[in-house]
Amino acid sequence: MTAGAYCSREVVVAKPKDSIRTACDLMRRHHVGDIVVVDGDVTPPRPKGIITDRDIVLEILAKDVDLDAVVIGDIMTREIVTTEENTELIEVIRLMQVQGVRRIPVVDRQGSLVGIISSDDIIEVIADEMSGLSGLLKRELAHEKSLRV
Numbered sequence: 001m002t003a004g005a006y007c008s009r010e011v012v013v014a015k016p017k018d019s020i021r022t023a024c025d026l027m028r029r030h031h032v033g034d035i036v037v038v039d040g041d042v043t044p045p046r047p048k049g050i051i052t053d054r055d056i057v058l059e060i061l062a063k064d065v066d067l068d069a070v071v072i073g074d075i076m077t078r079e080i081v082t083t084e085e086n087t088e089l090i091e092v093i094r095l096m097q098v099q100g101v102r103r104i105p106v107v108d109r110q111g112s113l114v115g116i117i118s119s120d121d122i123i124e125v126i127a128d129e130m131s132g133l134s135g136l137l138k139r140e141l142a143h144e145k146s147l148r149v
Helices: 020-030 053-061 089-099 119-147
Strands: 034-038 047-052 103-107 113-118
Touching: 020 034, 020 053, 034 113, 047 053, 047 103, 089 103, 089 119, 113 119
Parallel strands: none
Antiparallel strands: 034 047, 103 113
């Protein structure tokens, strides 16, 4: 189970010079709470930062800053944590815990963006696996009963 197997490949991206209004519109339109900021001059794109709905609330709205006075690059987190797509999920979980982040851009070996994985994605995987284990217990009991009749 690797980050690449479970990450979302449809990543919402923006450029550092895009407006905060653009970020808000993208988040609303795509129903996401984060945007990966990419270097607009590199193809394929490489993550350069990340901006979250929380960043906008804490850095713009709570401080009553004019939305048109700043751009994404002004408030994005620049020192982002990334993981390669072949990283095992248990390592991604540890990385999230150590770094205190809920979302991590997933990159290939060259550092190009291929997806994003969130704590919600991992919880869903774990819940599915736990459900499978629960079903196994029921099948095991039924099998045992059929042998002991």
